[in-house]
Amino acid sequence: MFKIVDKQELAENIIEYTVDAPDVARHHHAGQFCIIRVHSHCERIPLSIAETDPQAGTITLVVQIAGHSTKELAQLEVGDAILDVVGPLGRPTRIGSPKRAVFVGGGVGVPAGNLMAREMKQAGAQVLGIIGFRTKDLVIYEDKLRAATDELIVTTDDGSYGYHGLVTEPLQQQLEAGESYDLVITVGPVVMMRAVAEVTRPYGIHTIASLNPIMVDGTGMCGACRVTVGGETKFACVDGPEFDAHQVDFPELALRLEMYGDEEIRAHEAGPHECRLEQSLNESG
Amino acid sequence: MDAKERMKLEPVPMPELEVSERLSSFAEVNLGYSEQDTQAEAERCLQCKKAPCREGCPVDVDIPGFIALIREGSYAEAGLKIKRTNVFPAICGRVCPQERQCQERCVLAKRGKAINIGYLERFVGNYLIAHPEEQINAAPATGKRVAVVGSGPAGLAAAGDLAKLGHQVTVFEALHRPGGVLVYGIPEFRLPNITVDNELETLRRLGVEIRTNVVVGRTLTIADLREEMGFAAIFLGLGAGAPIFLGIEGENLPGVMSANEFLTRVNLMRAFDEDYDTPVQRGRNVTVIGGGNVAMDSSRCALRLGADSVTLLYRRTRAEMPARVEEVRHAEEEGVIFELLVAPTRFLGEEGHLTAVECLRMELGEPDESGRRRPIPLPGSEFIVATDQAIIAIGARVNPSARLVMPGMEQDDGGHIIVDRETLMTNIPGVFSGGDVVAGEETVIRALSDGRKAAQAIDNYLRSK
Numbered sequence: 223m224f225k226i227v228d229k230q231e232l233a234e235n236i237i238e239y240t241v242d243a244p245d246v247a248r249h250h251h252a253g254q255f256c257i258i259r260v261h262s263h264c265e266r267i268p269l270s271i272a273e274t275d276p277q278a279g280t281i282t283l284v285v286q287i288a289g290h291s292t293k294e295l296a297q298l299e300v301g302d303a304i305l306d307v308v309g310p311l312g313r314p315t316r317i318g319s320p321k322r323a324v325f326v327g328g329g330v331g332v333p334a335g336n337l338m339a340r341e342m343k344q345a346g347a348q349v350l351g352i353i354g355f356r357t358k359d360l361v362i363y364e365d366k367l368r369a370a371t372d373e374l375i376v377t378t379d380d381g382s383y384g385y386h387g388l389v390t391e392p393l394q395q396q397l398e399a400g401e402s403y404d405l406v407i408t409v410g411p412v413v414m415m416r417a418v419a420e421v422t423r424p425y426g427i428h429t430i431a432s433l434n435p436i437m438v439d440g441t442g443m444c445g446a447c448r449v450t451v452g453g454e455t456k457f458a459c460v461d462g463p464e465f466d467a468h469q470v471d472f473p474e475l476a477l478r479l480e481m482y483g484d485e486e487i488r489a490h491e492a493g494p495h496e497c498r499l500e501q502s503l504n505e506s507g
Numbered sequence: 508m509d510a511k512e513r514m515k516l517e518p519v520p521m522p523e524l525e526v527s528e529r530l531s532s533f534a535e536v537n538l539g540y541s542e543q544d545t546q547a548e549a550e551r552c553l554q555c556k557k558a559p560c561r562e563g564c565p566v567d568v569d570i571p572g573f574i575a576l577i578r579e580g581s582y583a584e585a586g587l588k589i590k591r592t593n594v595f596p597a598i599c600g601r602v603c604p605q606e607r608q609c610q611e612r613c614v615l616a617k618r619g620k621a622i623n624i625g626y627l628e629r630f631v632g633n634y635l636i637a638h639p640e641e642q643i644n645a646a647p648a649t650g651k652r653v654a655v656v657g658s659g660p661a662g663l664a665a666a667g668d669l670a671k672l673g674h675q676v677t678v679f680e681a682l683h684r685p686g687g688v689l690v691y692g693i694p695e696f697r698l699p700n701i702t703v704d705n706e707l708e709t710l711r712r713l714g715v716e717i718r719t720n721v722v723v724g725r726t727l728t729i730a731d732l733r734e735e736m737g738f739a740a741i742f743l744g745l746g747a748g749a750p751i752f753l754g755i756e757g758e759n760l761p762g763v764m765s766a767n768e769f770l771t772r773v774n775l776m777r778a779f780d781e782d783y784d785t786p787v788q789r790g791r792n793v794t795v796i797g798g799g800n801v802a803m804d805s806s807r808c809a810l811r812l813g814a815d816s817v818t819l820l821y822r823r824t825r826a827e828m829p830a831r832v833e834e835v836r837h838a839e840e841e842g843v844i845f846e847l848l849v850a851p852t853r854f855l856g857e858e859g860h861l862t863a864v865e866c867l868r869m870e871l872g873e874p875d876e877s878g879r880r881r882p883i884p885l886p887g888s889e890f891i892v893a894t895d896q897a898i899i900a901i902g903a904r905v906n907p908s909a910r911l912v913m914p915g916m917e918q919d920d921g922g923h924i925i926v927d928r929e930t931l932m933t934n935i936p937g938v939f940s941g942g943d944v945v946a947g948e949e950t951v952i953r954a955l956s957d958g959r960k961a962a963q964a965i966d967n968y969l970r971s972k
Contacts, residue, residue: 460908
């Protein structure tokens with residue numbers, strides 16, 4: 223049993239839980255994830271980790287309440303316990319030693335950038351953060367990302383806060399203005415990550431996408447999370463979850479995410495604007 | 508009764524659930540011998556002095572010995588006699604391929620009347636579960652702590668024997684429920700998870716602690732186990748749990764999945780039970796690729812989940828199928844269609860979902876390294892099988908992430924951990940391994956045998972220190 227020590231509602235249907243999981247907290251690195259089970263009849267839910275406190279033995283999870291299982295999770299309060307937490311799973315982010323790096327996050331993908339941006343800075347990089355949301359009320363982790371980066375751009379689709387538009391637009395503008403970057407990491411809806419990859423591709427910037435396919439065990443046992451990267455099948459749970467975004471077959475990933483009509487994962491695909499974005503991507507081939 | 512009279516007795520068939528009742532539930536198909544059945548079957552044993560059956564058993568169970576105790580009505584003693592060499596009679600009685608082991612060597616096998624040793628073992632295994640007070644006691648505590656990584660058959664066998672030898676054992680399991688392949692792989696109708704839980708309970712009574720949700724190498728490292736937690740020896744029973752795919756076109760289409768995924772959803776995550784939230788695809792026309800127990804299990808699960816048809820595609824003939832004879836028979840009785848001598852060449856989809864699999868007909872050539880005749884494709888024999896769900900059950904290999912468990916440990920190109928044949932010790936002193944992660948995909952009983960052997964070696968190691 224993994225005790226909940228803090229619970230914050232960050233936005234409508236977005237809850238941040240801080241959970242007592244000392245072994246996970248101690249061994250976690252940016253980019254890794256965990257799998258939880260709320261109760262004995264529940265699905266296994268993969269979640270990225272937004273913060274760890276090895277001293278206190280806690281991890282912080284940001285959850286979008288969408289499907290049946292996350293609705294059950296939302297019932298839990300401080301003092302209650304999550305039945306199962308296993309992690310850290312997957313490979314840590316391979317940051318290398320970039321000079322100038324960008325984190326591009328969307329929706330509930332943003333909190334994962336907290337630790338990534340911090341690690342990029344520790345590796346000596348100057349870090350730009352671009353984080354996007356549908357609307358002002360859904361903006362989360364702005365302060366944390368501001369602290370973790372050197373410069374932060376917040377975008378909203380409806381212009382209610384920050385830059386009016388998609389995350390790819392400020393990124394494109396930076397690159398067109400001649401700003402040079404040697405690493406871009408993106409976490410968010412599939413269509414956003416794909417768009418980010420297309421923006422950086424002509425510039426040859428090493429771009430990493432953290433993928434969120436359907437998983438069962440999360441330890442390389444079932445293959446539900448297989449993705450095609452550079453023409454090869456990889457298991458996101460053990461070979462990833464981060465891959466070279468220029469090599470990922472995003473349309474296949476999107477297709478596979480729909481397989482169980484999985485509410486949890488579909489919830490990550492934010493607003494209607496993405497259909498527009500997807501359309502333009504498909505047209506541009 | 509003399510031998511001649513015993514030889515005239517007919518084998519007692521296993522009572523089975525009616526085929527019509529099987530498909531609407533996941534209830535166990537083999538209902539188990541009654542006491543009367545058990546006595547009648549035990550009566551047939553010739554009590555051979557040389558006991559060739561024992562030579563067929565990977566853990567050398569004293570088969571005539573336990574059958575003699577059954578005849579006396581001493582079921583607990585019979586069970587404990589098995590337990591001396593095999594910690595899990597209720598499991599092995601259900602899943603061992605007896606027809607290729609003990610029963611194949613039975614002197615009555617030549618007449619097609621081998622003693623149903625597995626059914627007898629199952630009876631006394633169940634008897635012990637129902638009478639938990641009948642237990643082998645642990646030796647006095649040695650004060651030594653041993654970590655067992657992986658709670659499949661190899662790990663559990665090692666844990667059981669180590670506990671009996673007086674060591675303090677903790678088993679670490681990555682999933683939320685212990686049992687390994689016994690709970691995620693083998694379906695309820697063949698091995699109910701409650702049977703595994705009962706056997707785990709006997710281990711707990713021996714003092715074995717089981718910790719779930721620990722991926723060793725990630726959640727805890729070997730260094731944590733040794734230095735911080737004080738484990739004096741470690742047994743790695745990691746299994747061969749990574750699914751093998753065909754590597755053909757269209758394999759990542761939704762609708763195509765590994766047997767591991769399908770069976771894990773159904774067995775471990777209990778997708779068949781509506782009280783559970785687990786989603787699983789319920790295909791209408793399902794194809795299963797493979798000819799082993801996992802292929803039979805997948806086929807039979809798909810039928811129970813409501814498939815209109817289940818077609819099993821296998822590239823050799825029935826004679827080469829690695830599955831237990833009983834599973835093949837049950838699958839056929841339940842309506843699985845066998846398409847033999849065929850191999851899939853690509854998966855076809857429409858609107859982003861599987862619609863068909865293209866196959867090629869095969870013929871058998873010369874025997875290959877496995878001793879089975881090699882399938883050879885017949886050029887131009889392509890044909891299409893319409894299907895909306897394809898389950899790939901062509902085998903499993905060592906999980907590549909096993910390399911993370913212990914940096915510096917020697918593994919071969921296939922990831923198999925290299926151990927000393929006698930001691931099962933790896934190149935890292937005090938770290939031992941056995942089961943499928945060493946030998947490749949094998950049977951439950953082989954893994955149990957390795958676990959036992961490792962337990963003995965670990966005991967020697969700890970006592971020599």
